[in-house]
Amino acid sequence: MSMQHDPELDDVLQDQELMHLAELLREGRMSDPPLDDAFRSALRRQLMNRAWGMGGGGVPWWRKVFGPAGLAWAGAAAGVILIAAVVIYNATNPSTGGFQLDVSSPMSDQSAVRLQQPILVKFNQPMDHQSTEAAVQITPATTVAYSWDANTLAVLPTSNGLAPNTQYQVTIGPSAKTASGQFLSTPKTITFVTQPPPSPSPSPSPSPSPTPRGMLTDQHLLANVQGGITNVVWSPDSSTVYFIGGKAALEFVPAAGGEITVIVPDGVTSAAVAPAGDQLAYVRSGKIEILTLGQAVTSEVVPTATAVTVGWAKDGVVEWAAADGVYTQSANGPVKLSSLPTTGTVSVISLSPDGTHLAYSQDQTLKVMDVETGDSVALGVPGAQFLGWSPDGTGVMYSGPQAVVTSDVFGKSISTLPTGQPSWSSLDEIILGSDTDLFEVQPDGSALTKLAEGTFQFPAWAPNGTAFTYFRAGALYTATAPPPAPRQSALDAAATVVKAFMDARKAGQLDKAIALLDDNGKKIYAGSNPGLNLLVGGDPSFTRYYLLTQEIAGTQPDTAQFVVRLVFSHDKIDVSSYEETLTLVRTQGSQLFLVDQSVRGPVMTLGKGAEVVSVEVSPGTVKVTFDSDLLPTTVPAGVIILDGKGKQIGTTPVYSSRTVSFNNLDLKPGKTYKLVVLSTVQDVGGNNVAAEYDLSFVGPENSKSGDRHQAPSPWPPGSPSRTTTASPSPAG
């Protein structure tokens, strides 16, 4: 048999017999001993957990691993003694050799645990309650109570349930013993993640009508005028319908039905009601006449060029378009706002409802001109026909090949709708009339619904968004459509995009993530902002994310801002995180938000003191929720809000159930503020916040709309997104 020669032993074991013994010893080398791979993994996890917590001032490892002092082991000496006692007991008592105490929990490894429930820890045999409860350690620091049901221990957080968006580690230490006195051989840790905080109660969004979708009500004849009707115009209060009837007479009829009244007997070619509803402007024989409705007084404007169409600016000043440009009236007479092209065949078509744009055609090409700048953009292909404006003047409809195209006034297409005669409502619904049926659809092409069958030609919405006129058999009718289904608020629409964006990144789906970036966003993630990566991987790995704040930051265009926290884990344990502040923008008229800006924050080490897990901002109130129970005395000086100049604002915050509330704040809409959590804040275990934490937010508007506030995360990752409108957060 072969013998290994070890030169080191030549001068140690010079005797042949000793060398032979050495060879025998080497031959009898021990084979691999029994090893529990779970132990090997658990030890590594404990080591890494402690390693991530190192550098905090020499806190013993078992306190890092098992939790805060107030709830943790009685002390280092006691811990060591207990561990030693267990080891000695196990080593000296043969009866423990086959001891298998099993610890489990239905919450183990769950990722969206409800907040209002106890932590259940199940044992496979009766336990000694006192030692077991004393051996329970929870990270983050949480004050708890206990109750038992047979062999199941319910650990009950006393501060209004569990903290949201938080990974809990519940460890049963080795000092736990069974009712028969046998100790747990090794610590058992249960890990789970809680769901986001509950969403605010739904706002008073439009409630579905009891009328079934597709059923029109209040249908009746308005006018049956010989010679036809053109230029139907609703009064702003939706009570009156003005129209140009036979012989180009300007007439009106109550929307509810009744007698037709002739205002101007003939010669009218265009009419428009002032935004305030008190004046009616019309073009008659190429001149502009303005009728003050309450007083039946008419004034005349003599344009320098023959007026073709008339309208009103938002500020209530009349505008009109002639063949050479757009005009308005000043104290000194007509003023030309912008000029139309002088080349080719130019035809004026329509002024937008807000007076900012003019639709016209030039050599068969449909164009929209910005009245202020005179710049024009072409719409569609040559031959496209103008079909209407959105009520706010930001959208336009024109004919495409076998379709209705919606676009913004900059020429960017929004959607392609089924063919028909469209009208765009103030509730952002488009009805499509035809000889055979009436459809309703949203401007982005979604939610196409058939409202009715029959002839509904040239429908025109009333400003209230429910009544509309239409032509049938040459007569003018009106009807009321059922209210549209509740729509996503802008904030919800943006949140849906954020969720899709983050889910795609988490799944490594680069294409899907890129599709949710606008041009600016693509540049940022392509490298213009160091440290920002669309795909984040490696070890620790990107395992989850959640929203800290969400808000509408602007409306021109719609802008939403989200603070998303990305959490990284190693061996299932959350070890670090960082935040990205995402700014999403959607173009006017479009329903789709895209990520336009992103700013990355510093990496934060988890497991070292309390962490902010939710921030809720509403007019006058800011609520900051932590994952740990805090020492209340450290809160007033440690959690502060600064204005844009760095000046502290607000009164002393109120602390209750892990939440710090600032009430009666005078937050200015649109102004930037900063929430600061200083490292002097301590949890109930006496652990300081690892590092100062800053979070910027924008003062919310005092709107009652659900779009104008910040709210807790509306959805847990992986869950269906909300479709209801969020409401302002309850104050206090």
Place this chain on the structure above:
Amino acid sequence: MSDPLREEERQLVERAKRDPRQFGALYDRHFQQIYRFVYSRVREQTAAEDVTSEIFMKALKAMPRYQDTGRPFAAWLYQISVNAIADRYRTLRPSSPLEEFHDLSIAGPPLEEQATHRDEIRRIWALVEALPVQQKTALVLKFQEDMKIEDIAIAMGKTPGAVKLLIHRGVSRLRDEAGSLRPAE
């Protein structure tokens, strides 16, 4: 020319000294041998797990103070192991028979000769268990863990000369003890 493996380990150690989170790589590298060494001393799985946990926790904590003396990192881990085992040794009693975990499979010779040889090895290792602790530790580190004398010296906190003496005395004592057990030629 430097040893690539040694250089790789040196880099791992340096990284772990700067950033404790890098300690995982050292743990992965040395867990098996440390656990085996501990098990060979305490002979009980639960106790071996406890002691191994203690060793690596101590190592992690002491990592920033670790000084690279040019010897393998394992020598330092064994030093912690030896001390950890010594702390408990008086209360721990080997409970498993030696043949359960000593590799006695030897290929080649006839079965009868193999059996005799196995028996001889078993008896030698049984005698090791009866040696004074220091001698026993030195022999285990040398013959079971296949460590160099300089590394054993580090692990045991002794000079290489003292380790040589322990090995010589231990093996000599085994010879003396085995003489009475050896079957007649």
